[in-house]
Amino acid sequence: MNISDRARELVWRAERELQKQFQRIDAVEAAVQLRVLEAFQRNRVAARHFAPTTGYGYDDIGRDTLDRLFADAMGAEAALVRPQMVNGTHAIFLALAGVCRPGDHILSVTGRPYDTLEQAIGIRGDAPHSLKSLGVTFEQVPLAPDGGFDMPAILRALAAQPAQVLFVQRSRGYNWRPSLHPRQMQQAFAELAKAAPQALIVVDNCYGEFTCATEPTQAGAHVVAGSLIKNPGGGLAPSGGYVAGRADLIDRIAQRLTVPGMGGEVGSYAGDYRPYYQGLFLAPHTTAQCVKSAVLFARVFELLELPSLPASTEERSDIIQSVRFPDADALVRFCQSIQHAAPVDSFVDPEPWDMPGYAHQVVMAAGAFVQGATTELSADGPICPPYTAYLQGALTYAHGRIAAMLAADALLPD
Numbered sequence: 001m002n003i004s005d006r007a008r009e010l011v012w013r014a015e016r017e018l019q020k021q022f023q024r025i026d027a028v029e030a031a032v033q034l035r036v037l038e039a040f041q042r043n044r045v046a047a048r049h050f051a052p053t054t055g056y057g058y059d060d061i062g063r064d065t066l067d068r069l070f071a072d073a074m075g076a077e078a079a080l081v082r083p084q085m086v087n088g089t090h091a092i093f094l095a096l097a098g099v100c101r102p103g104d105h106i107l108s109v110t111g112r113p114y115d116t117l118e119q120a121i122g123i124r125g126d127a128p129h130s131l132k133s134l135g136v137t138f139e140q141v142p143l144a145p146d147g148g149f150d151m152p153a154i155l156r157a158l159a160a161q162p163a164q165v166l167f168v169q170r171s172r173g174y175n176w177r178p179s180l181h182p183r184q185m186q187q188a189f190a191e192l193a194k195a196a197p198q199a200l201i202v203v204d205n206c207y208g209e210f211t212c213a214t215e216p217t218q219a220g221a222h223v224v225a226g227s228l229i230k231n232p233g234g235g236l237a238p239s240g241g242y243v244a245g246r247a248d249l250i251d252r253i254a255q256r257l258t259v260p261g262m263g264g265e266v267g268s269y270a271g272d273y274r275p276y277y278q279g280l281f282l283a284p285h286t287t288a289q290c291v292k293s294a295v296l297f298a299r300v301f302e303l304l305e306l307p308s309l310p311a312s313t314e315e316r317s318d319i320i321q322s323v324r325f326p327d328a329d330a331l332v333r334f335c336q337s338i339q340h341a342a343p344v345d346s347f348v349d350p351e352p353w354d355m356p357g358y359a360h361q362v363v364m365a366a367g368a369f370v371q372g373a374t375t376e377l378s379a380d381g382p383i384c385p386p387y388t389a390y391l392q393g394a395l396t397y398a399h400g401r402i403a404a405m406l407a408a409d410a411l412l413p414d
Contacts, residue, residue, distance in 0.1 A: 342367020
């Protein structure tokens with residue numbers, strides 16, 4: 001692999017300056033790994049739980065034990081973990097559709113949700129079976145200028161129209177803002193519980209699982225939802241999503257997933273459950289590898305004098321690193337450098353295309369073993385000003401380091 005001496009030296013310099021941040025990440029990994037291991041042991045996971053099932057899936061001990069295990073690891077009362085959930089958007093939509101009733105009002109307290117949720121909610125387009133088509137209304141309150149919850153604005157919105165659901169997007173999505181830490185959520189959720197005790201708090205937890213010592217469910221969220229091809233799948237889960245939270249709400253969501261009256265008691269899986277169990281066990285480590293890689297890229301971008309968020313010194317609560325480029329060409333060039341660092345399809349040059357569910361063309365580097373997996377090294381961004389790329393993943397930090405060198409080569413001036 002052709003990497004210049006300038007790129008190597010830039011990355012080595014960044015590494016030397018990041019040892020304190022890496023120690024902090026290691027400490028979080030150790031705490032989360034202990035929590036996950038204890039959950040495996042409490043739930044008496046055994047080899048028989050890995051076996052596939054067929055048909056209705058009655059008494060599927062692999063499925064049922066995985067649900068209990070996942071709930072335990074997430075600090076929740078119950079969970080629904082299913083390979084049949086096609087992505088994080090599907091899991092989040094199921095959570096919202098499961099807890100909402102016609103006439104209910106959703107208030108997003110973190111501004112506009114991620115692009116792919118806009119049609120599902122009914123903010124954009126006219127997709128059949130959106131929440132809007134089912135009689136659910138939606139309003140949003142932007143975050144405060146500092147990236148935290150704008151509590152005065154949220155309380156004014158609740159006074160004007162009471163909400164049955166408060167929606168929180170933990171990660172930045174395609175926004176230039178910090179991700180939210182469970183510590184921030186705990187303070188805000190306590191205040192919201194007093195102002196709107198009837199409201200359920202639903203958190204889009206994508207990209208954030210296991211990056212902190214605690215989860216939003218431990219901070220007062222009623223339901224969290226996310227993808228198994230992101231952090232909690234550990235790079236091994238081949239598909240799927242999850243919802244976790246209060247037991248009665250998870251049961252309602254299960255009725256939406258399958259059919260009323262059957263809920264989570266049915267649904268077989270003819271594949272092997274092993275990757276889901278093993279992936280969850282590895283998730284604290286692979287997530288830490290992703291976070292370390294993101295921190296390294298942040299410092300490299302800083303040395304290249306490119307605007308990036310979060311800063312390399314900031315505490316992390318998701319695996320995403322965003323960076324801005326002067327034009328579309330630099331954005332595409334960066335994504336191509338990430339693709340060229342991939343173990344799969346490294347020979348491909350990604351180009352902008354009309355990706356389903358997105359408002360603008362997107363360029364995406366995704367040379368992954370699991371299509372769309374963001375614990376594997378990937379980068380993407382919409383082709384529109386201010387030309388921002390969102391980088392995530394690296395199953396191993398060593399791979400992230402190599403990719404940072406290739407990216408530096410692509411971005412260093414001649």
